[in-house]
Amino acid sequence: MATAAGGLWWWANQPLLLSSSPLDFRVTAGSSLRSAITQMREAGINVEPTLLATLARLNRADTAIKAGSYAVKTGVTPFQLLNKLLKGKVTQGELTLVEGWTFRQWRGRMDKHPDLSHETSGMSEAQIIAQLGLNISSLEGQLFPDTYLFDKQSSDLDLLARANRAMQRKLDAEWAQRAAGLPYKTPGEALVMASIVEKETGREADRNLVAAVFVNRLRKGMLLQTDPTVIYGLGENFDGNLRKRDLQTDSPYNTYSRPGLPPTPIAMPGQASLRAALNPAESEVLYFVARGDGSSQFSQTLDEHNNAVNRYQRGGK
Numbered sequence: 001m002a003t004a005a006g007g008l009w010w011w012a013n014q015p016l017l018l019s020s021s022p023l024d025f026r027v028t029a030g031s032s033l034r035s036a037i038t039q040m041r042e043a044g045i046n047v048e049p050t051l052l053a054t055l056a057r058l059n060r061a062d063t064a065i066k067a068g069s070y071a072v073k074t075g076v077t078p079f080q081l082l083n084k085l086l087k088g089k090v091t092q093g094e095l096t097l098v099e100g101w102t103f104r105q106w107r108g109r110m111d112k113h114p115d116l117s118h119e120t121s122g123m124s125e126a127q128i129i130a131q132l133g134l135n136i137s138s139l140e141g142q143l144f145p146d147t148y149l150f151d152k153q154s155s156d157l158d159l160l161a162r163a164n165r166a167m168q169r170k171l172d173a174e175w176a177q178r179a180a181g182l183p184y185k186t187p188g189e190a191l192v193m194a195s196i197v198e199k200e201t202g203r204e205a206d207r208n209l210v211a212a213v214f215v216n217r218l219r220k221g222m223l224l225q226t227d228p229t230v231i232y233g234l235g236e237n238f239d240g241n242l243r244k245r246d247l248q249t250d251s252p253y254n255t256y257s258r259p260g261l262p263p264t265p266i267a268m269p270g271q272a273s274l275r276a277a278l279n280p281a282e283s284e285v286l287y288f289v290a291r292g293d294g295s296s297q298f299s300q301t302l303d304e305h306n307n308a309v310n311r312y313q314r315g316g317k
Contacts, residue, residue, distance in 0.1 A: 008051060008054060008055060008058075011048075011051055011078065012051075012055050012077060012078045012079040012082075013077050013078075013079055014077060014078070015074070015075050015076065015077055016045055016046060016047055016072075016076055016077065016078060016081065017045075017046040018044060018045055018046070018072065018073075018074060018076070019043075019044025019045075019046075020044060021072075021073050021074040022071050022072065022073045022161075022162070022165075023043065023044055023045065023071065023072050023073070024043070024069065024070070024071050024162055024165055024166060024169075025039060025040050025043035025044075025045065025069075025070055025072075026039065026043075026068070026069045026070070026146075027039055027040075027065060027066070027067050027068060027070070027085065028067060029067040030067070031065060031067060032065070033052075033053055033056050033063070033065055034049070034053065036065050036085060037049045037052055037053065040081075045072065045081070047078060047081065051078070052078055052081075052082065055078060055079070055082060056082055059082070064085075064086050065085045065086070066085060066086065066092075066149065068094065068147050068148065068149035069146050069147065069148045069149060069162065069166070070084055070085075070149055071150070071158070071162050072084070084149075092115075092149050092150060092151060092152065093113065093115025093116065093149070093150050093151070093152050093154070094115075094147060094148070094149050094150075095109070095110065095113055095115075095116070095147070095148050095150070095159065096146075096147045096148075097109070097143065097144075097145050097146060097147075097148065097163060097268070098145055098268075099145040099198060099268060099269065099270035099273075100145075100198045100199055100267050100268065100269075100270075101145070101267060101268055102140060102232070102266070102267055102268070103125070103138070103139045103140050103143070103268070106143065106268065107120075110156050110159065110160075111156075113156075115150070115152045115153065115154075116150075116153070116154060116155070116156045116159065117153045117154060117155045117156065118156055119131075119155045119156055119157050120156050120157060120160075125138065125139060128157070128160065131157055132157065132160060132161055132164065134164065137264065138264045138265075139160070139164075140195075140264050140265045140266065140267070140268075141167075141191050141192065141194075141195045141264065141265020141266070141267065141268060141269065142164050142167055142191075142265075143160065143163035143164055143166075143167055143268050144163050144164075144166035144167035144170055144268070144270075144271075145268050145269075145270050146163070146166060148162060148163070167191075167268075170271050170274055171187050171190070171191055171274060172187070174190075174271075174274045174275055174277075174278045174279075175187045175190060175278060177278070177279070178190070178278040178279065179278065179279045179280070182215065182278065182280075183215060183218040183219050189261055190274070190277050190278050191265050191269070191274070191277075192261045192262060192264065192265045192266075193211070193214060193215070193261065193277040194265070194269035194273040194274045194276070194277035194278075195265035195266045195267045195268070195269045195273070196214060196224070196226055196228060196229065196261075196266060197210050197211045197214070197269065197273045197276050197277050198267050198268075198269040198270065198273040199226075199228035199266060199267050200226060200228060201273065201276075202290065202294045202295065202296070203294045203295045203296070204272065205295075206288075206295060206296050206298075207272055207273065207276040208276045208279070208280055208281040209280075209281045209283060209285060209288070209296070209298050210276070210288060210296065211273075211276040211277050211280035211281070212280040212281040212282075212283045212285055213285050213286060213287065213288055213298065214226070215277075215280045216283075216284065216285065216286050217286060218260070218261070220286075221259065222286070223255060223256060223257075223258075223259055224255035224260075224261070225255055225256050226255050227242055227247075228266055228267075229253045229254070229255045229262050229266055230242065230246055230247060230251075230253060230254050230255070230256065232253050232262075232266035232267070233251040233252065233253030233254060233262075234246060253266070283298070284300045285298040285299060285300055286299070286300060286301075286302075286305075287299040287300075287301075287302070287304070287305035287308075288305075289305065289308045289309050289312055289313060290312065290313075291312045292312055297311075297312060
């Protein structure tokens with residue numbers, strides 16, 4: 001027994017093999033220890049399931065796994081990995097970054113979080129991008145919405161890097177499974193569309209049809225004419241009331257005056273919007289209007305759309 005315990009202790013303090021470093025993984029809500037180990041192995045952590053389960057039981061930690069997103073680096077040991085998963089065993093911060101929020105909103109939430117080390121304080125967005133080593137013009141749309149767990153006083157730059165890696169993984173996976181014939185030349189264009197779908201979708205069941213409307217418009221060379229892009233272009237000047245003059249004032253984000261997609265995403269899309277943008281509903285719809293209950297009425301022709309607008313927006317019969 002002493003020999004076995006000594007062997008387990010030796011193993012628990014040896015570095016694990018990782019498929020990459022840093023390596024991100026997620027433990028879904030309600031996961032058992034065995035399920036969490038499976039998720040870690042699938043993410044690329046070469047941990048021996050039986051030994052880690054035994055180590056957890058000996059530490060009375062096998063029922064204390066905390067769901068969320070994690071990051072580990074080369075050199076992490078099984079014991080350190082287990083500690084990351086324990087509820088109450090390691091002091092951790094938690095931050096939920098919300099689908100549909102802009103980078104400005106995300107940064108505002110991060111800047112106020114007491115458990116983060118605010119290395120980006122005073123940096124411009126361009127300086128943050130340079131610190132992250134990214135070859136992009138904007139962080140808008142480039143960060144995946146999720147609940148992130150981190151050791152207290154971790155760098156906000158590390159959290160942003162994790163969120164960016166997560167978005168790239170999700171986008172790459174959805175791009176690989178995209179429908180044929182889509183009007184996107186690059187995954188980046190699909191990301192822009194996903195951000196529009198995210199902002200325009202009030203109901204989960206409508207998401208793929210909303211995507212179909214905008215994809216069909218792109219195919220036909222029609223203007224997208226979507227209010228959220230105009231609002232994004234107004235930035236801090238938007239007071240909550242979109243006016244006719246705003247729709248008539250040209251800007252790179254005014255899809256009433258400029259054809260095609262805007263130059264960048266307009267928000268952080270979740271996975272459902274990524275999937276909808278890359279696998280929209282097979283439909284000829286070109287228009288939609290809010291019904292007032294969170295759902296939308298979709299139409300194929302302008303006459304049908306005008307009737308729907310009259311019914312749902314103007315109180316017509």
